[in-house]
Amino acid sequence: MASKNNMPGPVCLIENVEGQLRANQEALSILSAIQQPVVVVAIVGLYRTGKSYLMNKLAGKNTGFSLGSTVQSQTKGIWMWCVPHPQKPDHTLVLLDTEGLGDVEKGDNQNDCWIFALAILLSSTFVYNSMGAINQQAMDQLHYVTELTNRIRTRCSPDPHDLDDSDEYVSLFPDFVWTLRDFSLELKINGQALSADEYLENSLRPLQGTGQKEKEFNLPRICIHKFFPRRKCFVFERPAPGKKLGQLESMQDQDLDSDFVEQVAEFCSYVFRSSKVKMISGGLKVNGPRLSSLVTIYVNSIINGSLPCVENAVLVLAETENSAALQKAIDHYDQQMSQRVQLPTETLQELLDLHRTCEREAIKIFMENSYKDVKQVFRTKLEMELERKQREFITKNQEKSSDRCSALLQDIFSPLYEDVKQGLYYKPMGYRLFLQKIEELKKKFYEQTGKGVQAEEALRKFLKSKEDIEAAILQIDQSLTEKEKTTEVERVKAEAKENTSKLLEEMRNKNEQAITEIKQKHEE
Structure with a gap:
C-alpha cells in the first residue's frame, strides 16, 4: 500500500456539491498522517485550459488529475495529490487542482470566488493558468483577484477591507506564477526581445489617470502587485495539433511539440526549486x-x-499546537519520572531534585513546540500541572515509605512479641530486658535501606501501638521494690531516650534541610 505522502492518485480535498463547499474527511485524514513540512502548489484558471496536465507533470505522471476531452468541466471542488518532494528530502509536495473558473453550468461566480480565495489561503505557490496573451480580456477574467478584499480577512476586525493594510499577512500569501497556454506571439516590444517575466511586468503596468476607465484597467494590476510581490511567468506553445489535444494523457513527449515539452520541464523545475x-x-x-x-x-x-480570517486561523491553530505541546511536555515528564524515580526515596530532597530535572526538560520541550503563547496561558497551565504532579509524587512517596516501614517493623519486631506471648519477659528484671531488646531492634530497623521519608513516624506509631504490652511487663516485674522499680524505669527510659535521640538527630536534620529547600523553591 502506498504511503500517505506517496498517494497513487488524487483525492477530493474540498467537495463542491450543488454550490456548497465541504471538506472531505478522507483527504483530511491523509493530510493528518503527514508529519513532514508541506510545499503546497495550487493551480486555478478558466475551465478547459489544461490546468490538470501541468499538475500531473508536477506529480511526475501523465495521468492522475482528470484532463477531460470535452467542453464540460471535469474537476469539481479542489482535488489533492500528495507526493514526495523531488528536490527537498523529508518534505511533501501537495498539489491542489481546482475546478475550472467560469463554468457556464454553475450559473454564477460566487462559488468561483471562494475556490480562488481558498487556493490563495492554502498554497505556498499559486499558479494562474490562462490561454493566449495577457490582454485586457485576460485581466478581466482575473477579476477574482479584485474580490480578495471581499473574501478574506487578515485580522478579526469588523472591517472586511483590512487586507490592504496587513502587510504581515500579505507576506504570507503564495508566490504568483502566471502560465500562458497556446501562446503564439513573439516576446518583443518595440522590436526588443524580452523574457516572459518582463512581459508579465510590462502587462501589469498601470495606466496614468484617475478616470473610471483607468480605475477599471488598473484595479486587477494593483491587486496583483499588492498581494503577490513575488511573481513569475511562463509561456507554452500549443502542445499538439488540435485533434490530438484530447489525447494528451496517452501521448509521449516525442509526440508533442518539442518547445512545449521543454517549456513544461522549465516550469516544473522552477516550481520544484523555488516553491517554499x-x-x-x-x-x-x-x-x-x-x-x-x-x-x-x-x-x-x-x-x-x-469570511475566512487568517488571524483567526492562526489563533485556532495556536490553540491546537499549544495543547499538543502541553501534552507532549507532560508526557515527557511522566515518562522520565517513572524511569528515574524509585519510590520510596531515602530523602525528600532526592525526590525534589529528580522532579526539578524532569520539570526543566518538560518546559524546554514545551517551548520548542509551542506557538504564539504570547500571554503564556499554556506555559502557566504546564507549570501548574507539574506542581500538582510534584505534590502527587510527594504523597505517593510517603505512602510507599509507610508501607515499606510497616512491613519492615512487622518483620523485625515479630520475634520479640512472639517471645512476649511465650512469657519470656514476665519475670524480675524482665522489663529492663524488654527495653534493651526494643533498642536493639530499633537500631536494626534504622540500619535497613529503602525505608523512605516516613521511617521515624512509622516507628513512633508502631511503638505507641505496643505501649499496653510494655505496661503489662512493667506491672508483672514484681522482683523490684517500688523505689527500685521507679529508679530502674527512669534510668532505663533515660538511657533509651538518649540512644533514640542520637539515632534520630541525623534524620531530623535531613528533613529540616528538605523543608528549607521547598520554601526556597516556592519563594523563587
Whole structure:
C-alpha cells in the first residue's frame, strides 16, 4: 500500500456539491498522517485550459488529475495529490487542482470566488493558468483577484477591507506564477526581445489617470502587485495539433511539440526549486495536520457565512499546537519520572531534585513546540500541572515509605512479641530486658535501606501501638521494690531516650534541610 505522502492518485480535498463547499474527511485524514513540512502548489484558471496536465507533470505522471476531452468541466471542488518532494528530502509536495473558473453550468461566480480565495489561503505557490496573451480580456477574467478584499480577512476586525493594510499577512500569501497556454506571439516590444517575466511586468503596468476607465484597467494590476510581490511567468506553445489535444494523457513527449515539452520541464523545475514550504504567521512551518486544520477552519467559515480570517486561523491553530505541546511536555515528564524515580526515596530532597530535572526538560520541550503563547496561558497551565504532579509524587512517596516501614517493623519486631506471648519477659528484671531488646531492634530497623521519608513516624506509631504490652511487663516485674522499680524505669527510659535521640538527630536534620529547600523553591 502506498504511503500517505506517496498517494497513487488524487483525492477530493474540498467537495463542491450543488454550490456548497465541504471538506472531505478522507483527504483530511491523509493530510493528518503527514508529519513532514508541506510545499503546497495550487493551480486555478478558466475551465478547459489544461490546468490538470501541468499538475500531473508536477506529480511526475501523465495521468492522475482528470484532463477531460470535452467542453464540460471535469474537476469539481479542489482535488489533492500528495507526493514526495523531488528536490527537498523529508518534505511533501501537495498539489491542489481546482475546478475550472467560469463554468457556464454553475450559473454564477460566487462559488468561483471562494475556490480562488481558498487556493490563495492554502498554497505556498499559486499558479494562474490562462490561454493566449495577457490582454485586457485576460485581466478581466482575473477579476477574482479584485474580490480578495471581499473574501478574506487578515485580522478579526469588523472591517472586511483590512487586507490592504496587513502587510504581515500579505507576506504570507503564495508566490504568483502566471502560465500562458497556446501562446503564439513573439516576446518583443518595440522590436526588443524580452523574457516572459518582463512581459508579465510590462502587462501589469498601470495606466496614468484617475478616470473610471483607468480605475477599471488598473484595479486587477494593483491587486496583483499588492498581494503577490513575488511573481513569475511562463509561456507554452500549443502542445499538439488540435485533434490530438484530447489525447494528451496517452501521448509521449516525442509526440508533442518539442518547445512545449521543454517549456513544461522549465516550469516544473522552477516550481520544484523555488516553491517554499507553506508558512503561517510567526514563522511556523505547515505540516500535514496543520494544513488539514487550515482547510477545516477556512471551509467552516465559508459554510457558516463568515469570511475566512487568517488571524483567526492562526489563533485556532495556536490553540491546537499549544495543547499538543502541553501534552507532549507532560508526557515527557511522566515518562522520565517513572524511569528515574524509585519510590520510596531515602530523602525528600532526592525526590525534589529528580522532579526539578524532569520539570526543566518538560518546559524546554514545551517551548520548542509551542506557538504564539504570547500571554503564556499554556506555559502557566504546564507549570501548574507539574506542581500538582510534584505534590502527587510527594504523597505517593510517603505512602510507599509507610508501607515499606510497616512491613519492615512487622518483620523485625515479630520475634520479640512472639517471645512476649511465650512469657519470656514476665519475670524480675524482665522489663529492663524488654527495653534493651526494643533498642536493639530499633537500631536494626534504622540500619535497613529503602525505608523512605516516613521511617521515624512509622516507628513512633508502631511503638505507641505496643505501649499496653510494655505496661503489662512493667506491672508483672514484681522482683523490684517500688523505689527500685521507679529508679530502674527512669534510668532505663533515660538511657533509651538518649540512644533514640542520637539515632534520630541525623534524620531530623535531613528533613529540616528538605523543608528549607521547598520554601526556597516556592519563594523563587
